[in-house]
Each structure stands twice: as structure tokens, then as C-alpha cells.
Amino acid sequence: MDSINQTCSTICFLIFFALTGKTLSVSDYAEILPATGFDFPVGTPNAEGYYKARGFWPNGHVGEDWNGKGGGNTDLGDPVYAIGEGIVVQSRDVRRGWGNVIIIRHVFIDKNGDAKVLDSLYAHLDSRNVVLNQIVKRGQKIATIGNNRGMYLAHLHFETRKNLAIGMHRSSFSKTYSNYYSPTSFIRSHKQCPTTKKSFKVPINTFAPYPGSYPKGKKEPTPTIIAKARPSNKVNPIKAILNKPLQKKSTHTVTAKKENTSKLDPKLKSIISKNNIQKPPSTLDPPKKQLGLLARLRARYPNTKSGNRRIQRNRFSPRRQR
DSSP states (O other): OHHHHHHHHHHHHHHHHHHHOOOOOGGGEEEEOOOSOOOOSSIIIIITTEEEEEOOOTTSOOSEEEEETTOTTTTTTOEEEOSSSEEEEEEEEOOTTTOEEEEEEEEEEOTTSOEEEEEEEEEEEEEEOOOTTOEEOTTOEEEEEBOTTTTSSSBEEEEEESOTTOTTOGGGSOOSTTTEEOHHHHHHHTSSOOOOSSOEEEEOOOSOOOSSBOOTTOOOOOOOOOOOOOOOSSOOHHHHHHHSOOOOOOSSOOOOOOOOOTTSOHHHHHHHHHHHOOOOOOSSSOOOOOOOHHHHHHHHSOOOOBTTBOOOOOTTSOOOOO
């Protein structure tokens, strides 16, 4: 069992180091006993009186939504239980789409004798009955079912995670079996786990900061400030055009350049000066009236005789009406 203990600690340390790139101090570890097995978080141990309204599927809904069989808000305030022995690594009101959230970290020994670590998440809670770093037992009441301030109908959102760094940053991790267990499948296959009286050292404080309200007496970590890019000295031609102030149109007419006629013959000068004079368009001229179809046909095919001779028509000309 000493080798198992050492292996578990090494694996946990490597996982955390690989995900965060940080080293852990003594205060970032906690010693806990392995879980004897796992039960459902509502209607413990077998979810009696509850049904799974929404299941787990990779790359989609990576948890399960549990509702009371009465439907609606009939399960509002119902108790929520810890699925197994562990330590509380988060208990806070995250607000947003989460509401009150509790995360418990468990150590368990699988059928092959290997020690593994698991996080169980309980969200949309109405109230929380445990605090950060509290040791909990299997089947202990930790919270009550809520609806996140009326955002949803009352239900419990429940997840089982392999990756200890996810916390509230689900979008930063792939939603696959590499990071998650299917909750119902996991619980059914781990109803009873091998036990030992020796404790295991597991890492805690593995979550990146996330906005929300923090517990009393717990200082909120300073958010990371992203440096702004320095302004470039290059001028964007499009922005320069858009930002250029509009110029008022001049009321003066633009005069054409006069031709240099000083060396020309006087007769040519008079001809050029007469030709260069442009008569401005008259605004008093009446607009040309557009002829109708009948008038155009009459203009094209006049119905008159010149003496005794008729107007010559070809076979494509329209016949005259008598």
C-alpha cells in the first residue's frame, strides 16, 4: 500500500504541474482516506424518487440533471448528498449560469488496485451546508436542490471529473472521456471500492481564479491583467479617410485655364475667343415632351397622299385602317 500511496501522490503532482506549470507547497496538499464506494447524490443510495431529466454525452452535456418525480419545482430544497468520502475543494456562489456550487475531491482504489482521484460537482444549489477544506463522509448532506435564483426549474446538475484542474473553466478543456466520467456509469461500477486505513495525499487549490462571490474571510485572488498592445506608428489609410473632416463645397465655379494666345494672329484670336464662349444651359427651356406610341407611329407612317400617288409600303408595314 505504500507503493500505491506514493504512486497516487506522484500522479496527482504531475497532473497538476502539467496543467498549471506551478509547484505545490505543503499547504496545497491534504491527506484523506479513500472512498469506500459511491452512491447517487439524490435519493441516496439509488436515486429513489428522482429521475434523470438530462443525461451525459461527450462534446455536449458533460453532466446529469436530476429532478424529483413530481416535476417542476417540487424538489426545490430537497437534500443533496456527498457521493463518497472526500474533501471539499470548492463551496461558493459562482452566480452566472452556475449559482451555488460545491466540488468534492475523492480518492478511490479501482479493481486493479490503482489509486485514482475524482472530483464530483454539485451545481444550481439552493443552500450549501459545507465549507472549503471540510472532510465529508459518504451520504452526508452537503446542500439542497435549487434553481439558481429562478433561472431554471429546480434540479441538481451533477458531474464527475477526472481532470483536477477544470474547476469552473469547462470551456478550456475538451468535453470528452479524457476529462470526465459518465456519472451514472461510474457510480454503478464503483458501488463498492477496495478500502484501506491509510490516508492518501491529494493536491488541492488546483483551480484557476473564476469570477463570483467568495466565502467570507477568503480573499479573492487578483485577476490576471492582459497587457494592451502598443499603438502602431503606421497610419491606417482607411481610418485616415474616415476620420478626415468633411470639406464644405465651394460656391464658386471652377474656371478653365486660359490658353496662351499672345503669339497668335489677331484673326485666330477672335475665332478662338468666339469658340471658347460656352452658352450656359438655360433653366427656362421647357422639357421635351415625350411622344406617345400612337404619335410615334403616325410620325413614322404618315397617312397622306401626294397627288394621285399613295405612300409606298412594303409587306412589313402596318396596314391602314379603313
